[in-house]
Amino acid sequence: MSDPHSGVAPIREEFLAKPEQAERKRKPKERGQNKKRSKVSVREENALCPAISVGKECPFQSNCKFGHDVEVYLSQKEPDLGEKCVNFETYGICPAGYKCRWLSGHVKLNEDGKHELVEKPDSKFGLTMLNAVDKNVQKKLRTKQLDLSKAERMISIVLGEEKPKSNDQNIQESPKQEVNGTRDQNQDQTLADNNDPKAVKEDGPESQATETPQKQDEGEGNHKVTTDGIHKQSRSDVLLPTLRPQEKRRIDWKGRKILAPLTTVGNPPFRRLCGSLGADTFYTEMAMCQPLMQGHQPEWALVRGINTEREIMPSGRKGILGIQLACSKLWQGVKTAQVIAENCDGADFLDLNCGCPIDLVFRQGAGSSLLESPSRLIRNLQGIDAISGTIPTTVKLRTGNREDHPVVNKLLSRIHQETNTSAAVLHGRSRQQRYSKLANWEYVKDCASNIRKLNEGIEDLPEGSLRTQPLAFIGNGDCYSWEDWYEGMDTGVDTTMIARGALVKPWIFEEIDARQYIDKSSTQRLEILQEYCNNGLQYWGSDAQGINTTRRFFLEFMSFFHRYTPIALFEVARPRLNQRPPLYNARDEMEGMLASTNVNDWLKLSERFLGPTPSRFNFTPKHKSNSIEEAEG
């Protein structure tokens, strides 16, 4: 039998490497992230003006810092990488124009000796960027000129300092802030404190310490809130303006195939790849509200998506895309949600990250730190949900911060009772645990059962109730096969979310549909890598810079993808995410190459799709251990 707790994958004997081969020592495993990674951007020497490159006039004319002579540029340009440009072949047009490294596929030489770009008739580039917040809005954020008065009023209302007016959509009661007598420590904070980042009374980890985990845990297990109790709550001093139930979009989470939020690796090209392999629910990479509010452009780039994520998926279900935010303070979350609600065209839900364990985030009072400040967590959810119009809110949690001290079941009751959150995801591990030991699905099951009870009769609540929909509950942790996924479903969750399993085996979503393992040959796996690179060239561009970015993220992806051990090599067909195989002999040369742990082999693979690696290119994977146990999240 395969022991899920053993770290060694059971490989069939005929594939095991001979002892003398196996003796070649594995490098000692490094842990943690590579924090000092240098990025070398590969820029062209005599770069062509972006407008001229696509055959347009340059608005800056003689003030433009880029070259305008196409023929001079082409005479100095590096040779093409091939004749077939993936953008031109797919859409009949290439947005990189003359800069494309596969230019010969879409250029002609005229009689006058000048080159001219070619486009297919009625061509249209089919990929559109979602949630690309206008540069002017970002500038206004940087100069503090954006009108955020709506958010400011909402903050004041959530803090109970102001009552909503009758024209604030519908006014709905929030249940009392006190649950089991634990009133929030920071409730008396003033509006000014909350609006002005500089003036904010520091309610970071120090003040959070006032709400000790021990205190939170009082009554865990005894905490029962009945549906009846929700609408019988007496009127509290907090009134939330929210939309009518039929106006807040409702998401049917049941059985959705969710690709988890994944910093760095869960970029749009990877999400698109998973979509083509059966995923139907996507998250952007976690963005921090504070830099978003400072108009920090690279942070705003994280909330972007592409149209393919919201199209009808191969399964027939409509794809949905959520924007994941991390914040500590109410003003950060509410103001960001206002900007998103007003400026983003592709957000199906807003997710509050309450699970991120990394120190940098935790120390700011965000991520899993919020698990220690339940009232603040609740207020953040209330505020984000109230300001975000029709966009529903979700939350992603860990079991708690300490391994021996799960706090989330009780917190889930409060989330159910005091917010209208659409779904809660639980990664069944604590912050302290990171990725050690298996996720605690028994605990996930207990939470699922708690929420099921709370959801009973929810549809019959009278108009005016804060909760207008059942709270969906999603389990997460260690799902690496269709068997894991259905086993997760058996715990009573609405669905199971997949993170590392999809990075190692992106066709896991196909396996779930087929209810069987799929033994992809090395050729098929190469096709998956080709698709990833094509997605990258379509998203980041087929010019030198786009290729560079695609290669960098390809290598990050390889740092997970190489961990796949073909199912046919297993003694028993139940591979586990936490198991590493002993040294084995692959079935063919390419299979061996795909399983290599050597970055140089990954680079060689990248060259099949992206051409030779420039000499200045350097790459250090984000995760030292080659990824799997030490990633964030």
Ligand SMILES: Cc1cc2nc3c(=O)[nH]c(=O)nc-3n(C[C@H](O)[C@H](O)[C@H](O)COP(=O)(O)O)c2cc1C
């Ligand atoms: C590389 C990597 C990046 C992650 N980034 C995020 C993130 O941005 N936001 C988040 O909520 N979780 C993040 N996570 C956590 C995952 O979403 C997920 O909760 C966790 O990996 C457990 O699921 P798994 O066992 O299926 O991997 C990340 C995980 C990994 C491996």
